[in-house]
Amino acid sequence: MASNPFIRALSLAGFDQFARSQGLDPNRMLRQASLPVASLHRPEDILSFQHYCGLLELCQQGSNNPLFGLEFGLYQGVDVFGDIFFLIHNTRTVGDALFELRANFSLYNGSAQIDLEVVDGVAVLSYQIDETTMAGLSQAEELACGVGMQLMRTLVGDQWQPEAVMLRHSPHADEFVYRKTLGITPTFSAAHTGLLFDACVLTQPLDCASEALHQLIAQHLSGMERLSADEMPGYVGQLLRNLLPSGRATIDRVADCMALNPRTLQRRLEQKNTSFQQLLDETRQQLVRNYLxxxxxxxxxxxxxxxxxxxxxxxxxxxxxFSVSPLEWCRQSGLRRQPLLFQNRLKDRP
Incomplete structure (x- = not known):
């Protein structure tokens, strides 16, 4: 597994509609993959990359479509990047856009890396991940190629085609099916997953580039945490905020959402000088201050x-x-509340 096993729920962009077009119930598929259904509407949520790959595998099996991941990536296109796309689209050239994507990809995906190299006049835009055996990973890599092709067509032009599409795995279907979908037959069992194309494309200017808008979006994204292993307590806090209303905010449930063993999660939190219970109390305290x-x-x-x-x-x-009751806390804080709303406290008092 890569050093950080998380991905933004932005990766689910368009999943509801695409899954239905494949004869699937999107909510059911998410639950089967141990992913929260609510994340369809919360793109900033943090998901387990392992569970995300598992979702693609389940969808491939349920739809009987071996190219589910590839077709989903082509369907998603640049929508999967969210605000990052507006950042890269306002650079000067195609090359600048791709380098900007490489630099900011960890805002979106902590499990994989985007790289861009030029060798003998050929550009290689690759999607790299250390893992090789995870269920559904090949679906995720084909999805990445589909997204990459749509990104390049958005930047360069609708008719753009790569010189080669490289995939690390063997084909999931007859090669003519891939060619019909992509317009090109991929190279299978390659060293890396990615796209090869003429490097001269990198110098092509982007017509709608705006330096002012680029700076504005960059400033906005600077407040967004990158998916780093150092942010484990923050990920737990976010999951707790999502799970608390359901009454399922247990360490077992949070660990399951992260595709971790509960003991492993607790150990990683201890390495950050905190604990699950401490984060649970802190999250509840932050929320109750807002509610009051x-x-x-x-x-x-x-x-x-x-x-x-x-x-x-x-x-x-x-x-x-807080060493006081909620009502007294409000009084001390100068907050006025409707007295009737506190009657429940008296009714439920033992």
Whole structure:
């Protein structure tokens, strides 16, 4: 596995529509792959790359389409890059755009790398990952080639074709099926997955380039965390925020979402001088401060959103964190709330 096993939920761009076009129920497929259905609408979410590859494998089997990943990548095109596309599209040349993509790819995918090399007048745009045996990985690599081809056609022109498409694995279908889909027969069992093309394309200017817009988007993306192994506590916090309302914010559930063993997760958190319980408490404290700013949210609703079974348990936790009751905390903070919303606290008090 690569050093960081995560990918943004942006990788699911268009999945709902494409899966349905293949006769699949997208929500069912996501659940089977242990991916949260809600991530379809939260592109900033962090997902397990292993589970994502597993999703593609399940979809390939369920649709009986051996080129599911490739066709999905062609369908997604540049949508899969989100704001990163607007960053690279506002550089001066095609080459600048691809180098910008290489530099910022870790905002989107922590498990793979994009590289661009020029050898004897031939450019090689490659998708590199250390893993070789993960289920569904070949589907993900074909997807990357499909996305890469659509990216190049967006930058260069609709009729652009590579000189070669390289895939690390053996073909999933007859080669003529690949040729019909891509317009070219890939080179299989290659050293790397990627596209080969004439390097002169790299100097082609981008007509809509705007330096001002490029700087603006770069500033916006600078606040976005890269998918780095050092950010493990942040990933756990994000998953907790997503899982708490369902009452399933356990270490087993979070570890499953990350495709990790719970002990491995706890060990990695200890290496960052924290623990699952500490992150759970910190996440709940951050959320409850936000909830208390909204005068129309009742304690019952807060308890539910924080994953507590009842108000009494929530109130005891609140007192442990802040040494005061929620009502007293609001008074001390100068927040005015509707008194009736606190009656639930009295009803549920043991």
């Amino acid at each position: 700013q909204v005068p129309t949210i009742s304690l019952t609703q807060m308890a539910h959103q924080l994953g507590y079974a009842d108000v009494s348990t929530f109130s005891r936790a609140f007192n442990r964190w």
